Amino acid sequence: MVMLMKLLHFTKAWIYERIFNQMRNIVYWKLLLFALSLLPAVALVWMALQNQLGANPVEKLIHETGEWGLRFLLLTLAITPLRKKFSWNVLLKFRRMLGLFAFFYAFTHFAIYLSLEHFFDWQEILKDIAKRPYVTVGFVGIVILTVLAITSFNGIRRRLGKRWVVLHRSVYVAASCAVFHYLWLVKADILEPVIYAVIWLVLLAVRRQAKPTQQQSTLQARSQQV
Amino acid sequence: MLIKVKNPADVTENDVTDAQLFAQRRSFIRASGQIALGTALGTLFTPSIVDARGQPLKAKKNTRFNTSETLSSYQDVTSYNNFYEFGTAKEDPAINARHFKAQPWTVKVDGAVNKPGNYAFEDIINLNQLEERIYRFRCVEAWSMVVPWVGVSLASFINQFQPSSKAKYVEFTTLYDPKRMPGQNRAVLNWPYVEGLRMDEAMHPLSMMVVGLYGEVLPNQNGAPLRLMVPWKYGFKNIKSIVRIRFSEHQPKNTWQIAGPKEYGFYANVNPQVDHPRWSQKRERRLGEFLKRETLMFNGYADEVASLYQGMDLRKNF
Numbered sequence: 001m002v003m004l005m006k007l008l009h010f011t012k013a014w015i016y017e018r019i020f021n022q023m024r025n026i027v028y029w030k031l032l033l034f035a036l037s038l039l040p041a042v043a044l045v046w047m048a049l050q051n052q053l054g055a056n057p058v059e060k061l062i063h064e065t066g067e068w069g070l071r072f073l074l075l076t077l078a079i080t081p082l083r084k085k086f087s088w089n090v091l092l093k094f095r096r097m098l099g100l101f102a103f104f105y106a107f108t109h110f111a112i113y114l115s116l117e118h119f120f121d122w123q124e125i126l127k128d129i130a131k132r133p134y135v136t137v138g139f140v141g142i143v144i145l146t147v148l149a150i151t152s153f154n155g156i157r158r159r160l161g162k163r164w165v166v167l168h169r170s171v172y173v174a175a176s177c178a179v180f181h182y183l184w185l186v187k188a189d190i191l192e193p194v195i196y197a198v199i200w201l202v203l204l205a206v207r208r209q210a211k212p213t214q215q216q217s218t219l220q221a222r223s224q225q226v
Numbered sequence: 227m228l229i230k231v232k233n234p235a236d237v238t239e240n241d242v243t244d245a246q247l248f249a250q251r252r253s254f255i256r257a258s259g260q261i262a263l264g265t266a267l268g269t270l271f272t273p274s275i276v277d278a279r280g281q282p283l284k285a286k287k288n289t290r291f292n293t294s295e296t297l298s299s300y301q302d303v304t305s306y307n308n309f310y311e312f313g314t315a316k317e318d319p320a321i322n323a324r325h326f327k328a329q330p331w332t333v334k335v336d337g338a339v340n341k342p343g344n345y346a347f348e349d350i351i352n353l354n355q356l357e358e359r360i361y362r363f364r365c366v367e368a369w370s371m372v373v374p375w376v377g378v379s380l381a382s383f384i385n386q387f388q389p390s391s392k393a394k395y396v397e398f399t400t401l402y403d404p405k406r407m408p409g410q411n412r413a414v415l416n417w418p419y420v421e422g423l424r425m426d427e428a429m430h431p432l433s434m435m436v437v438g439l440y441g442e443v444l445p446n447q448n449g450a451p452l453r454l455m456v457p458w459k460y461g462f463k464n465i466k467s468i469v470r471i472r473f474s475e476h477q478p479k480n481t482w483q484i485a486g487p488k489e490y491g492f493y494a495n496v497n498p499q500v501d502h503p504r505w506s507q508k509r510e511r512r513l514g515e516f517l518k519r520e521t522l523m524f525n526g527y528a529d530e531v532a533s534l535y536q537g538m539d540l541r542k543n544f
Contacts, residue, residue: 054317055306055513056369119518124506132504185504187367188485189314189414 037101069106081206103149134184141177280443288357298371302513311407319447328450337473340388366460370510376438383435393473397422421465422478458524460494491544496525
């Protein structure tokens with residue numbers, strides 16, 4: 001009996017330590033991911049200060065921030081499929097950070113467009129958004145990402161309940177906006193935007209695949225009931 | 227009566243960077259390149275060392291059409307290029323054209339012309355007759371620069387071949403050689419690159435056949451050894467590395483018009499009132515400047531060239 005109590009005690013201590021350590025590990029991993037995600041921004045600022053952005057620094061900044069926004073958006077979308085595929089649930093803990101970095105880069109991209117590209121000439125900006133499809137979809141994407149970033153906090157998430165999940169599914173719309181924004185603005189060489197489009201399609205396909213199996217399982221369940 | 231008070235020639239000499247200063251600048255750039263951040267971020271960097279410095283060229287300054295605006299830096303002019311034959315990113319040509327051999331060079335002249343044939347570069351360009359002109363350059367992508375080009379007037383260049391009365395248009399073709407121009411391995415555009423001018427545009431005193439810039443042989447990434455310079459038109463009209471000149475009765479189809487007929491026309495005159503379908507042409511960003519400039523009609527050469535297009539609807543003939 002005493003042996004059993006001791007064993008139980010040790011198991012409990014072992015489990016507590018595991019969880020505690022894991023949590024600590026997560027904090028470290030989160031810090032590392034944060035630093036890595038910030039690296040492109042730091043590099044761009046550093047290059048700007050060193051006059052290393054080339055002959056057209058504003059264009060370079062707009063292109064780089066936009067592309068990083070798209071990259072982080074696709075990374076965020078990759079989390080769920082990866083988690084399911086390898087039942088690696090820990091990944092979920094990084095999803096919000098990646099999503100917020102997607103918003104950060106995309107919004108910086110938008111802010112540069114408003115300021116250094118158009119110098120807050122609102123009439124010209126509104127005309128641009130209304131008239132040019134690639135700007136329109138880009139703007140829609142920004143609006144969606146902004147709403148998702150604002151509603152990303154735990155408090156709001158809890159308050160919204162199930163509606164939160166539905167709302168945050170629009171990240172797929174934002175990603176498609178970003179992909180088409182890039183595809184439609186290119187002059188002739190569509191290779192890079194096509195690469196992003198393919199990644200986006202693969203991620204969509206993976207999601208599609210996940211759904212029918214759910215339906216199938218419910219169908220199977222029903223047929224069994226009958 | 228017109229009185230010109232300003233002498234543009236003075237401004238020119240002040241503006242051109244002298245060779246010694248230039249050399250110092252390069253060593254500075256090289257040094258700062260060496261302390262650049264680690265290779266992990268390498269793809270973010272634009273190349274800051276341009277190795278394709280050519281030999282000096284002797285050229286008389288022709289100040290007739292000079293602009294008094296500040297010259298764009300040699301570094302910007304030679305590291306920020308649209309030359310898809312060497313890659314589609316702005317920094318690609320400076321890297322991929324580094325080992326391009328622009329000599330010996332032959333140009334085929336044919337069509338409605340009395341002296342057709344295959345001409346060696348040195349037989350059609352007299353290096354003792356070169357002149358330097360400072361022109362504004364406006365890209366269709368809404369950026370611009372000011373460059374001291376070295377070359378000859380296109381009219382005198384064309385006249386040596388004696389075009390016949392049937393010559394209404396002149397068509398230029400870029401070299402097609404994917405081994406030497408790696409960008410041609412991908413069908414980004416309909417290779418080889420073709421451009422054209424109406425004969426009166428080609429014979430206009432502003433039009434140039436360029437063989438150099440900043441007092442030296444044209445760097446490869448800028449279209450060595452022979453390129454067009456028609457300063458009132460968007461940059462893509464100024465075809466580079468020309469190997470064929472054909473005179474004809476019919477308007478040629480230029481490459482960008484084939485690629486996007488709704489976006490790029492045959493004339494491609496700089497016009498702030500006619501937008502590109504995907505962006506405004508009202509303003510432009512001059513390389514090296516923070517604020518944008520208003521784009522000028524015919525890129526500021528309206529007094530000289532507007533008469534060429536009298537009675538034409540410039541919205542239709544964009």
